[in-house]
Amino acid sequence: MKTDLTQAQIDFYQENGYIIIEDFLTSAELETWRRNVDDAVEKRADRRLADGPGWRDNDSEENSYYNRVFVQRINLWTDHEGMRELMVDPGLGKLASELAGVDGMRIWHDQALIKQPWANPTGWHLDNPYWSYSSRDAISIWIALDDATRDNGCLYFLPGTHKTATFDNSSIGVNTGELLDVYPQWAEIQSVAAPMAAGSCSFHNGLLAHGAGANMTPGTRRAMTCGYMPDGCVFNGIPNILPQNYLDTLEIGDVLDNDKLNPLIWHKTKPYVTA
Numbered sequence: 060m061k062t063d064l065t066q067a068q069i070d071f072y073q074e075n076g077y078i079i080i081e082d083f084l085t086s087a088e089l090e091t092w093r094r095n096v097d098d099a100v101e102k103r104a105d106r107r108l109a110d111g112p113g114w115r116d117n118d119s120e121e122n123s124y125y126n127r128v129f130v131q132r133i134n135l136w137t138d139h140e141g142m143r144e145l146m147v148d149p150g151l152g153k154l155a156s157e158l159a160g161v162d163g164m165r166i167w168h169d170q171a172l173i174k175q176p177w178a179n180p181t182g183w184h185l186d187n188p189y190w191s192y193s194s195r196d197a198i199s200i201w202i203a204l205d206d207a208t209r210d211n212g213c214l215y216f217l218p219g220t221h222k223t224a225t226f227d228n229s230s231i232g233v234n235t236g237e238l239l240d241v242y243p244q245w246a247e248i249q250s251v252a253a254p255m256a257a258g259s260c261s262f263h264n265g266l267l268a269h270g271a272g273a274n275m276t277p278g279t280r281r282a283m284t285c286g287y288m289p290d291g292c293v294f295n296g297i298p299n300i301l302p303q304n305y306l307d308t309l310e311i312g313d314v315l316d317n318d319k320l321n322p323l324i325w326h327k328t329k330p331y332v333t334a
């Protein structure tokens with residue numbers, strides 16, 4: 060795993076809100092990621108989250124479009140030992156922290172996002188407004204487990220939008236461009252496609268506008284992703300993936316420092332978890 064950054068890469072990320080790191084994983088590492096993600100996703104069956112009754116794939120009208128955007132399996136690190144070892148790697152936390160310019164990072168949630176053959180596009184959206192904390196330094200990694208191309212649903216970014224985004228958002232729904240109704244001032248920005256060879260990765264800011272194309276091929280586009288929370292962020296009242304028994308203990312403004320739910324995977328000075 061390539062965990063060293065140049066100042067030019069950090070500057071590019073800060074300016075544009077994303078960065079692509081080619082050949083991030085070695086071919087041996089890529090095989091390990093593929094094996095673990097495939098196994099963890101298979102064991103989840105139709106459950107998006109490890110526990111809780113809701114959020115299964117189903118054929119309701121509300122879900123029928125979204126279920127065909129991607130197969131989404133969240134927090135695989137919590138119920139698959141192999142995924143846990145991969146996701147708590149301090150190298151990931153160090154990269155995310157250095158790009159974002161913060162002292163340390165916690166896992167917000169991971170997710171496998173698998174665009175199956177002929178899948179719908181992923182509408183333009185921001186990530187951080189979905190989450191239970193609000194930060195201009197939130198960041199996600201997206202690791203290509205298959206070659207991601209313009210044909211099978213690679214990511215697209217609207218460079219620089221992280222600088223002017225508020226926390227308003229649109230849902231990932233049937234209208235791909237709905238986010239531009241919320242932010243009409245972005246409608247003239249040229250989008251950037253991010254095709255990536257398997258084993259490459261990108262990082263994007265939690266307030267950067269991004270989406271992905273449809274899968275116009277009979278092949279599968281697998282990606283493993285993780286959203287990170289800068290250490291010290293506070294609860295904003297949005298439940299997102301937090302379990303009810305934890306939500307019951309939280310007031311708006313409380314620091315989200317539960318090491319079991321949101322492990323600190325890297326920090327400049329504090330102790331952090333190691334696999």
Ligand SMILES: O=C(O)CCC(=O)C(=O)O
Pocket residue numbers: 129172174181186199200201269270271282284
């Ligand atoms: O892979 C996709 O289709 C979308 C990815 C995405 O929105 C993300 O990683 O935040």
Ligand SMILES: [Fe+2]
Pocket residue numbers: 184185186269
């Ligand atoms: Fe996203």
